[in-house]
Amino acid sequence: MTAWWDDSPLPPPGAFDDLCAAAGGGVRAGECRRATGGARALFSTRAFARDDVVFREIPALLVQDPRNVASARACARCHALLDETPTPTACAQGCGVTYCDERCASEHFSSGGHRIACVGPLESYSHPVAALKLACAKDDDGDGLLALLTETVARCVARAEEDAAEEDGREPPGEGGGGFLRRAGAHWFVRGPSSLPAARLESYATLVSDALDAAARDGTCAEDAKRAVLGGDATRAVSELVGLLSRNQLSVVVAANKPAAAAAAAAAAAAAPSSPSSDPPPPAAYDGVGVFPLVCLMNHSCEPCAEVSFEDAGAGRGGVRAVVRAKRAIAPGDELTHAYVDVDADxxxxxxxxxxxxxxxxxxxxxxxxxxxxxx
Structure with a gap:
């Protein structure tokens, strides 16, 4: 069977129509007017004034920085902040991951692939799955890429299992070898190998491949599903996924909303206004990395017409979302751009x-x- 990375072209602009409609219909996908080779871009369909919200979007893929978990509890599926939730739902296997409710926990465990990457049942970090999660937590490169890769692979394997079950073991028609990519929300930008150093890619491939081998032996994933995702060349498969993620991942930071804590801090400050220690500490923030398909369609400009920020819509209301606002007046048909780098630099x-x-x-x-x- 042809590997998924050999027959997964970029989706045509029309493939984004449903996402554009879900984001409010104020944008459409099209081909970039400044590039050749079918490069994509995002365009406005109506006029927007400065500071208007152009659209909001939920992520296709998102993971919290493991180092941020202690200071900002969030649902591992929708990523809504849980600071005001007194008793969040915990992973039934005791790994410490928390959720908004049972629905999020069930979805993440099954289709989200958490059962494959859960360390709750494991007794030692010598187990390959635990070793992979530990490497994610250490994050030696500081970019969150391995954690996002792990989440993506686990989700792809889970969706490949669902595809096989629904098709009674047959390849889904019209999807080539990568139907699981679409169902996992990871198909939008698969194109070409990663530019990361070969040693780093090989390390990632070894960690991921060993973890999936162990999961298959433990019965938490199917051998056929693992083979569908990694094929016979784990390094190439990981390279393709890393190429997708590293080119399109965004740093996602959401300020925590703690009204009760803020009120208590204000009361303490009023009671002891002269005490330096009475100043309330800054609220904790959610910190992670994610992929947002429509935001990722927006090309870079050093004079961008829009800017991207992130908000917590709350449990049951979409969790973490990207918010795109106009930096200046935008006319119908204008290409939407934002800055990939510090535009104050020379x-x-x-x-x-x-x-x-x-x-x-x-x-x-x-x-x-x-x-x-x-x-x-």
């Missing part, structure tokens, strides 16, 4: 930072700087 620093994304910026600001010797 043109050379921006170019160096953007090289990591694999392109040279051709926005009007950079063109002016290069042509006139401006700092840009």
């Amino acid at each position: 043109v050379s620093a921006r170019a160096a930072a953007l090289a990591g994304f694999g392109f040279k910026c051709v926005c009007a600001r950079c063109a002016r700087a290069r042509g006139g010797g401006e700092r840009g």
